[in-house]
Amino acid sequence: MSKFIESEIYGNCDVNNKATINGKIYNDDILYVSFSKIDNGDTPLMDIDLRIHVRRFDNTITKSGYPMVHWWFAISGSDASTNQEPSQVDPNDIVNITYDNGYELDPTPGTSVIASGTDLHTAITDSANDIILHLLGDLADDSSFTGYINAMVQGIVYSEKFTIYFGV
Amino acid sequence: MGQFGNLDIFGNLDIKGNLSVRNNIINNDIVDIRVVDENTVLYQNIYLTVYITTKDGRLSESDRPVSWLGPKMKARPLVHWWISSTTLGAPITISPTGRNIITFTSTPTEGTMLEPLTVTNASILRTSLTSTNHKFKIYITSNEAGSPITRYFNAWVQGIAKSVSFQIGGAS
Numbered sequence: 001m002s003k004f005i006e007s008e009i010y011g012n013c014d015v016n017n018k019a020t021i022n023g024k025i026y027n028d029d030i031l032y033v034s035f036s037k038i039d040n041g042d043t044p045l046m047d048i049d050l051r052i053h054v055r056r057f058d059n060t061i062t063k064s065g066y067p068m069v070h071w072w073f074a075i076s077g078s079d080a081s082t083n084q085e086p087s088q089v090d091p092n093d094i095v096n097i098t099y100d101n102g103y104e105l106d107p108t109p110g111t112s113v114i115a116s117g118t119d120l121h122t123a124i125t126d127s128a129n130d131i132i133l134h135l136l137g138d139l140a141d142d143s144s145f146t147g148y149i150n151a152m153v154q155g156i157v158y159s160e161k162f163t164i165y166f167g168v
Numbered sequence: 169m170g171q172f173g174n175l176d177i178f179g180n181l182d183i184k185g186n187l188s189v190r191n192n193i194i195n196n197d198i199v200d201i202r203v204v205d206e207n208t209v210l211y212q213n214i215y216l217t218v219y220i221t222t223k224d225g226r227l228s229e230s231d232r233p234v235s236w237l238g239p240k241m242k243a244r245p246l247v248h249w250w251i252s253s254t255t256l257g258a259p260i261t262i263s264p265t266g267r268n269i270i271t272f273t274s275t276p277t278e279g280t281m282l283e284p285l286t287v288t289n290a291s292i293l294r295t296s297l298t299s300t301n302h303k304f305k306i307y308i309t310s311n312e313a314g315s316p317i318t319r320y321f322n323a324w325v326q327g328i329a330k331s332v333s334f335q336i337g338g339a340s
Contacts, residue, residue: 002174002175002176003176003177003178004175004176004177004178004179004181005177005178005179006177006179006180006181007177007179007180007181007182008181008182008183008184009181009182009183009184009187010183010184011184012186012187012188013175013183013186013187013188014188015173015174015175015187015188016173017173017174018173018174018175019174019175019176019177019187020174020175020176020177021176021177021181022176022177022178070246070282070295072282084280084282084297085280085281085282085285086282086283086285119283120282120283120295152246154326154327155245155246155247155325155326155327156243156244156245156246156326157243157244157245157246157297158243
């Protein structure tokens with residue numbers, strides 16, 4: 001039996017019986033979620049891309065296929081103790097949401113207009129392992145929205161607070 | 169790289185290539201499901217607590233680890249679950265009478281119900297987010313007291329489903 005305090009293996013490691021790891025194992029195909037927000041620069045601002053990125057530990061995409069995620073909007077994020085349930089987005093703030101990249105699988109399959117964040121959504125990423133949500137605002141009243149985008153991959157939920165302002 | 173009988177690593181193991189294990193790999197950060205019936209007496213209404221922890225009972229440490237992902241944050245497991253009459257069986261169909269009824273509270277005592285937000289008694293797959301302690305707790309009700317019946321709590325986390333039996337329907 002061999003024991004290591006720390007080991008970096010750049011080739012293959014074959015264990016014919018049992019491998020016990022009491023620290024962390026950095027498996028490059030364990031996935032994480034991050035988020036970004038990009039507006040199209042128009043004035044007044046009327047739409048924003050909210051991007052869900054699924055990446056491996058080294059910031060590359062998985063070679064195992066297309067990640068599938070659950071995502072939802074909520075008043076608070078996964079670091080809070082309450083109010084993580086999917087919450088209604090005021091249609092006067094975000095008029096509608098469509099997929100620029102990736103596809104909805106449930107509850108409204110496809111890339112067309114979906115309900116404004118009320119549901120727990122199930123979606124599959126594009127070939128770049130991204131989901132890009134196109135949020136269309138309401139210019140009539142210079143609307144805004146503050147909340148959390150939550151996304152789960154491989155059983156673990158990640159979340160991030162975001163605020164968007166539509167209009168001038 | 170060499171071949172071993174057992175490989176015990178107590179620090180970190182970074183592998184840039186492949187790791188092939190022909191028997192078991194015990195990764196203490198892969199989470200497991202543990203369901204605990206904390207009721208000391210079998211009642212018509214019981215609490216079930218579902219723990220999503222690592223094999224050695226720790227919370228998952230899957231917080232985002234590196235700077236490109238943004239600030240480090242607390243990650244929490246999400247679970248799909250359902251109640252069945254047999255191990256990993258179909259979601260139970262609720263009937264209007266008899267002890268073969270199980271209802272759920274709409275809001276877990278601990279954790280958050282994500283779907284469906286309005287809980288009905290319909291046969292359905294449910295989705296919950298765990299609390300910051302990586303567990304959630306549900307309140308289950310049998311319609312009447314009597315001889316206990318066995319039901320199964322099934323949960324799916326990280327792609328693997330697990331089934332645990334429990335009893336309900338004792339003294340009211």
